[in-house]
Amino acid sequence: xxxxxxxxxxxxxxxxxxxxxxxxxxxxxxxxxxxxxxxxxxxxxxxxxxxxxxxxxxxxxxxxxxxxxxxxxxxxxxxxxxxxxxxxxxxxxxxxxxxxxxxxxxxxxxxxxxxxxxxxxxxxxxxxxxxxxxxxxxxxxxxxxxxxxxxxxxxxxxxxxxxxxxxxxxxxxxxxxxxxxxxxxxxxxxxxxxxxxxxxxxxxxxxxxxxxxxxxxxxxxxxxxxxxxxxxxxxxxxxxxxxxxxxxxxxxxxxxxxxxxxxxxxxxxxxxxxxxxxx
Numbered sequence: 069x070x071x072x073x074x075x076x077x078x079x080x081x082x083x084x085x086x087x088x089x090x091x092x093x094x095x096x097x098x099x100x101x102x103x104x105x106x107x108x109x110x111x112x113x114x115x116x117x118x119x120x121x122x123x124x125x126x127x128x129x130x131x132x133x134x135x136x137x138x139x140x141x142x143x144x145x146x147x148x149x150x151x152x153x154x155x156x157x158x159x160x161x162x163x164x165x166x167x168x169x170x171x172x173x174x175x176x177x178x179x180x181x182x183x184x185x186x187x188x189x190x191x192x193x194x195x196x197x198x199x200x201x202x203x204x205x206x207x208x209x210x211x212x213x214x215x216x217x218x219x220x221x222x223x224x225x226x227x228x229x230x231x232x233x234x235x236x237x238x239x240x241x242x243x244x245x246x247x248x249x250x251x252x253x254x255x256x257x258x259x260x261x262x263x264x265x266x267x268x269x270x271x272x273x274x275x276x277x278x279x280x281x282x283x284x285x286x287x288x289x290x291x292x293x294x295x296x297x298x299x300x301x302x303x304x305x306x307x308x309x310x311x312x313x314x315x316x317x318x319x320x321x322x323x324x325x326x327x328x329x330x331x332x333x334x335x336x337x338x339x340x341x342x343x344x345x346x347x
Contacts, residue, residue, distance in 0.1 A: 088184055095188020099162065100195055113158075113196060114203045117151040121207055124271060132272055144208040145225075145297035146270030149290055151200055152233040153265060155193045157257030159240030163189055164253040167245065167344060175345075186341055190237040197233045201226060216302025225300035228322060232293050235326050238333035245340035270294050274315075286311075289325040292318045 121144065129139040163186075166172055175185055209215075215222050244253045267281060268274075268290035274282050285291055295318035298305060307315055314321040 088187070091184030092187035092191055095185050096191035096195070097188075099189060099192035113200050117147055117200065117204050118207050120150070121147050121204065121211065125211055128271075138212065140208070140212045141214060141301075141303050142298070143271065144204075144213045145301060145303070146265075146268075146294050147208075148201060148204060148229055148297060149232065149294050150265045150270055151204065152197055152229050153236050153261055153290065154258070155197050155233045156236035156238075156240030156243075157254065157261060158196070159189055159193050159237040160244035160247075160253040160257035161250050162193075163241050163244035164247060165250045168249060172345060183338060183341075186241055186337055189241065190234055193237050194230055194234060197230060201229060214302070217300050218302070221300040221302070225297045228293060228296055228300075228319075228326075231326050232289075232322070235329040235333070238330055238337050241337040242333050242340060245337060245344055264288065265290055268294060287314050289322070289329070291315070292321040292325060296322045 124143050124147070125140050129143070132139055166185075166189075172185065217225075240257055243256050247253050247256055267277075268285050268288045270290055274285045274291065277285055292314050295305070295315060299318065
């Protein structure tokens, strides 16, 4: 192990914040390089959401009534959010794979900020999400999706999606550091996401759900961010007067959810990581 004096000298040279960001960027670059060497990872990241878009738009779209609006314009923001949510599962698998391969132990022997490993993993997932969102947006535009909310609103919508992905990555990191193998991390990472995304307004209006499910769906964080993106992309929505706060003010609700999720799971992931690296 590197001696305490060397580590302290390293940390004090430019300040802890500088080295945290520096190490995070280095780890992110290392993870992105791994994606470049294994392009099939990105290939499936892109193919899966495209399949969802085409499947729901052309197979189920004719059977789902969203009033006078286009189901494709209704659908695309939901697919965006679902795909970004799955970034949390990817973070779980990647971090657990590093932990089991011994690379985390090698990082421990270096004079680096170990928190940068978690941040770097999440930054890499953000870069991955940018690529995925770009490809999905092109696919959506090709099948008739339109952005009618203005340029700045669209940029804000994409930023909200990336912020959501960042917060979900902390959940994924917590899961990845809690299980024994990448296979278990994959199952645990996706198992809770499917009911969360389908019990929301991502694919069907919440009004069509039974009362007890509708209450859950209306306060589901997936619902608020999907509603926010639909509004920002210019999808016309009518909200009932008696609708809950989460639907009347989806952007505010989304920001609250992002802060709460990050505030809860970032410390949990950090604590688990310190426990793992102290063995």
